[in-house]
Amino acid sequence: MLEIKNLHASVEGREILRGVDLTVRAGEVHAIMGPNGSGKSTLAQVLGGHPAYTVAEGSVLFEGKDLLAMKPEDRAREGVFVAFQYPVAIRGITNAYFLRSAVNAIRKHRGEEELGPVEFMDRLEDKLQVIGWDSSYLSRPVNDGFSGGEKKRNEILQMAVLEPKLAILDETDSGLDIDALKTVAHTVDKLRRPDNATVLVTHYYRILTHIAPDFVHVLSDGRIVKSGGKDLALELEEKGYDWIREGAAVA
């Protein structure tokens, strides 16, 4: 589904990614871990197509198509979703309106009929229940006045509604209390299907106790320096990142 080869990317002239290789197949959950400043968020932003990041080298194929050549909105319409670490607020626009506009933009792209407000609301009911929200959240402006945890939940709600093929969750777990973490993790787990894939970018082990990843990768200084199964996450939790760094330096 996703094939990243030798990806180099920079922001404001600083090279952050220095040759990332990663392959994600349908049905898989990958966790990308690593210390602060290792390039985890940059990877998520580059895959989303943020204009502040420039790619100097490498390739990214999504379902065989050149992802880097696509505009951000086309990536989204093709099924790439990024849950942001710091979601922005949009004043005066309700969550319901925003969600419906996004769903309809994607439906239009697929040649499907756009949904009216009533039809859309019907479909939204179950998704809301999953993340434990009542409909009052739909009439609030997008992320405006939301707490950190509410913003993160809102990202997951969007993900549940948009049903992407590939979801990239950028530190969705940070800043969540234990109950919120459980809800978010549970939702992500529930959305797993044989035909979609998830990349969890995270700093902490704890979310991985709720969502069992198929693969764990360690990103350090802009490269994936170690990959393994979910046991690798546990090892990291015990030994810390320095252990990997030293290992990488030696290798």
Next chain:
Amino acid sequence: MSSGIEAQVLQPYKYGFVTDIESEVVPPGLSEDVVRLLSHKKGEPEWMCEWRLRAYRNWLKMSEPHWANVRYGPINYQGISYYAAPKQRPQVESLEQVDPKLLETFEKLGIPLGEQKRLAGVAVDAVFDSVSVATTFREELGKLGIVFCSISEAIREHPQLVQKYLGSVVPYNDNFFAALNSAVFTDGSFAYVPKGVRCPLELSTYFRINASSTGQFERTLVIADEGSYVSYLEGCSAPVRDENQLHAAVVELVALDNATIKYSTIQNWYPGDEEGRGGIYNFVTKRGKCLGKDSKISWTQVETGSAITWKYPGCILQGDNSIGEFYSVAVTNQRQQADTGTKMIHIGKNTRSTIVSKGISAGRGQNTYRGLVKILKGAEHARNYSQCDSMLIGDQCGAHTFPYIDVRNSTAIMEHEASTSKIGEDQIFYCKQRGLSAEDAVGMIVNGFCREVFKELPMEFAVEAQRLLGISLEGSVG
């Protein structure tokens, strides 16, 4: 909106067509004789002609104001024609007698006037260049005692009301442009809502400038008698021309005891091209007087057109407990300039005013908010809340705020909030990452920013306003 704005954004100014119609235009130039000729053509009584001449003589002594934060070349007042009217039979008894070309013009503008097609719930007075061509729903309104007609007709048919209130809010010597208007105004709308009547229809005037080298000087007078309610809408547009055309209107509103007037404007005059050629100079004086106690006047304006906008719809809060409101969205794109805001003059006790101003600048547009809140000595326990928000799109535009506050009574409570924001790359990226196009993203962010104002507009107008905003910001984001 996803399909709506996207389609709209690609359209140029869509009201820029010219109607090919034979017009009677008086030669350019202004003098006492021209004022007399004008008054004569309209069959006005002597007192009206005298009033115009007094205004004209005052105007001669005044000079054009240049304190506004806008720039433009000198205006040649002798180069303007002060009267342009489509040639037609002098007295039109019914719509069937109106020149079909005129009806067609308004239909193209989305203002059908014919019996079968006219807008439900909205009575329209259609003004084409210097004259009112048709007013719909007159009979229906007449049954309730509501007078809704052109100001020319009101001068002839309701002289007592006109004499009593014309110039009572904006005197003929108020300012340079108001004095000019008082001397040469050609038409406009008049509305009177009698005691205790709640006007069941939206009253609306649509102004269309068509002829070239002319100015439009319309005059509107709305009077709400005790305990009445009226909602008034104003729309306007003009053809695309290389020259600058002057539009100097005066609007006066009078609210008596317990009366409410809601006045909404969507201003969509031709803004000029990318290089700043052509476009309307919109130099307008609009003021309402809350004459009676517990009266209320609410202004809502959406300003998207004009090369230059110079207007400050205000409220004189004379009656005790009266309320003044001003909700404004002003958009400047390309080389448009706007200097707009409001004046709230608190005279009566317990008077309250609310100001919500949203300025959006894009391209090389310059947007200025200028507001005055004045609390006079006798205005015990007056309150004002002001909120001025500016949004910048791109890095070549400007936003300026000049709030003047003059308080002469220590019991006053004043609140002022202001913010300036830039549509961020992050905000647009966020929307795009959810599948929205750049245009849809900007449309959504801007509409969200303006929501507090749009919700004050009557329903159909709010939809129109959102759509217009999309057109006005066309091409402002790559």
